[in-house]
């Protein structure tokens with residue numbers, strides 16, 4: 162399939178294991194605190210913190226996270242905060258080069274139905 166950046170997957174898909182340990186560690190190694198600040202996880206003392214405050218060793222203890230949260234409030238964010246609208250029905254992933262494995266591998270299970278749905282409800 163060819164992605165034409167309609168944004169529908171990123172606007173509506175919210176699967177489990179949104180990001181996995183390898184994503185968190187890659188973002189740590191790349192210095193991407195701007196991404197890790199959107200990840201709420203239990204800190205060493207059990208209280209919720211954002212992942213940008215944790216060490217690499219702490220992050221190694223996290224298997225996966227299932228969504229993004231607003232830095233400061235911990236409020237669930239939906240849609241993804243890294244999705245940027247460029248124009249009508251044209252979106253861009255602002256962290257494309259390092260997005261999670263879940264996002265990289267995502268292909269809708271029924272692509273033809275997905276396209277039909279998109280064309281019906283989201284045509285310009």
Ligand code: SF4
Pocket residue numbers: 170171241242243244245253254255256257260261264
């Ligand atoms: S990280 Fe990028 S590809 Fe993944 S949901 Fe957000 S905008 Fe879409």
